[in-house]
Amino acid sequence: xxxxxxxxxxxxxxxxxxxxxxxxxxxxxxxxxxxxxxxxxxxxxxxxxxxxxxxxxxxxxxxxxxxxxxxxxxxxxxxxxxxxxxxxxxxxxxxxxxxxxxxxxxxxxxxxxxxxxxxxxxxxxxxxxxxxxxxxxxxxxxxxxxxxxxxxxxxxxxxxxxxxxxxxxxxxxxxxxxxxxxxxxxxxxxxxxxxxxxxxxxxxxxxxxxxxxxxxxxxxxxxxxxx
Numbered sequence: 001x002x003x004x005x006x007x008x009x010x011x012x013x014x015x016x017x018x019x020x021x022x023x024x025x026x027x028x029x030x031x032x033x034x035x036x037x038x039x040x041x042x043x044x045x046x047x048x049x050x051x052x053x054x055x056x057x058x059x060x061x062x063x064x065x066x067x068x069x070x071x072x073x074x075x076x077x078x079x080x081x082x083x084x085x086x087x088x089x090x091x092x093x094x095x096x097x098x099x100x101x102x103x104x105x106x107x108x109x110x111x112x113x114x115x116x117x118x119x120x121x122x123x124x125x126x127x128x129x130x131x132x133x134x135x136x137x138x139x140x141x142x143x144x145x146x147x148x149x150x151x152x153x154x155x156x157x158x159x160x161x162x163x164x165x166x167x168x169x170x171x172x173x174x175x176x177x178x179x180x181x182x183x184x185x186x187x188x189x190x191x192x193x194x195x196x197x198x199x200x201x202x203x204x205x206x207x208x209x210x211x212x213x214x215x216x217x218x219x220x221x222x223x224x225x226x227x
Contacts, residue, residue: 001165002183002225004029004130010038013126015133015150017142018048018101019080020202024216025169026132027087027195028187029223034088041126043095044080045146047073050101054207073098075204083201086194095122104145112152119153123160131166135224139173167223171216182222192217 006012012033016022022030022042033040049069061068081091097118099107108115123131134140136147147168154166170178187195196217200206206213 001227003185003223004032004132004165004167006033006036006038006130008037010036010130011126011128012038012040012130012132013123013128014040014042015045015131015146016042016080017045017104017134017140017146019044019076020048020083020199020205020213021134021143021171022080023083023087023195023198023202024213025134025171025221027198027217028185028191028221029132030084030087030089031191031194032185038130040089040093041095041128042084042089042093043097043122044077045097045104046099046101046142047096048076048101049073050103051076051204054204058204058207072204076202079202079204083198086198086201102142104142104149108145108149115149116153116156119149120158123153123164127162128164131164132223133166133168135168135170135175135178137173137175137178138170139175140171143170143172164227165225166227167225169221169223178224179222182224184220184222187220 014022014026049072051072055068055072077096081094084094133150134143134147136144136151138144138147196214199213199217
């Protein structure tokens with residue numbers, strides 16, 4: 001199965017390191033799953049709260065405190081839920097773990113057993129047929145760290161009771177090894193427009209990077225099968 005394909009019996013689990021990755025990396029994929037009648041769950045690993053430059057721009061303040069970050073996290077959660085609705089996914093089909101933004105590598109290093117046990121529980125609870133998450137070669141530290149978490153989860157001694165078809169994606173960077181082996185997902189003009197509308201829900205991220213973010217709408221999504 002080189003690319004994810006769905007029917008009404010499919011159960012898709014998507015891991016998004018930050019609010020916005022669901023649209024940037026999987027906006028077309030999610031539309032395909034919804035159109036096929038698949039069950040969908042999107043798990044946001046962090047709230048993207050450690051995002052200082054847009055926060056400073058919006059607040060017109062240089063110093064940011066814990067309350068500022070908490071408020072930003074709530075804003076980004078709202079943006080993520082709005083984007084999911086544009087893509088046809090109900091807010092009830094999203095979960096937020098609230099793990100530390102820009103700190104997933106330290107979390108894995110300091111609490112590996114806890115992290116992997118939590119991910120295993122979430123996976124078994126949802127019992128997906130399809131799983132999509134970041135690739136370890138993504139240049140963003142949170143993406144690569146979470147990709148490593150998934151690699152360790154599925155290379156552990158305790159197997160999963162049912163086979164899960166798995167794919168990875170890259171948002172940041174154009175890593176040659178990934179691109180060489182990944183498959184591009186076909187995307188219609190209508191899907192491109194819906195994806196653009198979903199990306200526009202992440203207004204906090206568009207303030208300083210509008211052109212770059214909206215460029216993802218026309219960039220075809222690539223997925224690497226690792227199952």
